[in-house]
Amino acid sequence: MNIKDLDYFHQLTLQKNFSQVAEYFGVTQPTITLAIQRLEAEFATKLVQRDRVHNQLLITDTGRQLAVHATSILRELQITHQEIDRLTQQRTILGLPPIIENFYFPKVAARLQALGELENLQTIAGGSVHLRHALRDGQCDIALLGSIEPLSYQQLAVNEFDHRPFSIFVSRQHPLANRKRLYFSELRHERFILFNSSFVHNTAFNKLTRRNHFRPDVVYRANDTHIIMNLVAENVGITFLTTIVDQHRDDVVRLELMDDEQPQFITSIAYRTNHVLTAAQRQVLTVLRQTLGSA
Template sequence: MNIRDFEYFHQLVKEKNFSKVAQNFSVSQPTVTLAIKRLEEEFETTFFIRDRSHKELLVTPSGYQFDAHLKVILNELTIAQKEALRAKQEKLLFGLPPIIGNYFFPNIVSKLIATGLIEQLETKEAGSQALLKLLLDGSLDFCLLGSLEPLTQPALKAETFAQTSFKIIVSKQHPLAQKKAVYFSELKDERFIVHNEGFIHDKVLKLLAQKEHFRPDVIYRTNYVHVLKSMVASNTGIACLTDIALSPNDDFSVLDLLDEHQPKFLLSIVTRATQVMTPAKKQLLDILHDTVYHSPLGKETKQ
């Protein structure tokens, strides 16, 4: 067995065509055929059946089962290659959603400067769901992530350190500004400013609207919380926003949600379960712990 045999096999399950797999890897078709034969002999089973009457290749149940294992193996090998390269470069790749970053990163960066780790750090800003995918494929080492449920995937090591609520924000000129709280059902005729897909806020809006059986009228999407806030302040639309994104200087009104069983915004420090802690990674993790647990949110969680 060799890694290339695994790659041929995985691609063949997807393509179900020897010629396409051979073309994809720039090898001859007999090369792919022999690789599959080697695997079938090694595991003493049949992974593929040629249905010559219909001119198609069928994957057997054992073939699909083997491919499920190969996906994990090939992904781990890809991660290992990325980590080996980063070890040579002495880089620490850190994922940070914009809202969580605005709240925590100023305190984190001051400690990184003091310890000298800032020279090794490369940050990636995106929505929590997008960053989670990058963490799982080995493109990031650590993340501060938001989620609606605890992150319990076997491939992850996640530590939830706080949870917050979601609020509705409206312009001070909006009729709802006279209220202190609303049910989400009262918002079915409103226009919404929303974060792009890949952000937890987009998912929350969909969940709340689905529960009330209406589709929200989304008039604008953005990656930037300051753009969202300014559009709400100008009465272009309303928005749903976690309260850690709110500031005393915001020029709009904030309403509580009265609905029962509202989603909560969970904040977690996340890394891969297989990640080996180098001294630099351990130092970064210590800084993250110290920062989040000494924040007002972290202190509330500890109490």
């Protein structure tokens, strides 16, 4: 069986018109007719049915079943091409969430450069959900993912390499600045400045407010932790961030949370279980684990 036939059929289920599909692929119309006939013979079933009354093409039950599988075969093949291309080019594409890229990547990059691996590395940015899809679709080889729950997906091999608590950051002028530790419930009447672009931060924060039964007063949301920290320094409000964002500023104080069963910011290295790691990629993994785990 030829993959091309599956491709023709897949398009046919989308466009529902033999002639248009033929044009789409730059072939003549009988080519499509014959391809569908081949598939119908191979699977010994009718795949499509013409409805002349409504002038449309109906896909049969078995046709829809084939379409589902055809889609996933075609996707798998596309991933295969992408992966092998990257392997032959000796390139690795690494998916990085912005937080990790901002605060850790300089260190990682320095180590990789020392090993001569930086040239072969290309990064793409994105939130955890986006990067999970990018991994799945073969758009990147390895990704770092932030999460609150341990990640569990059959198609992904996941190594958690770091668990970090979330902390509260307040201005040095803030009444709480002389505290070292506190409970989240003490923050009931505070003004919050929050990180907008992190699904993980927001989920963790919502968990804590819900558990402590209060509606937080969120005065501002920003997409950049520097902006948040500057606002906190000016005492516009306080913030809630994972400690990997700790910048050691002397105008901002970090306060630990003492609550039981706090959410944790889990960072994991993930790659497809289907993916064969090259020597270079294994080296990238080692560097990531060393740099990120020990920091």
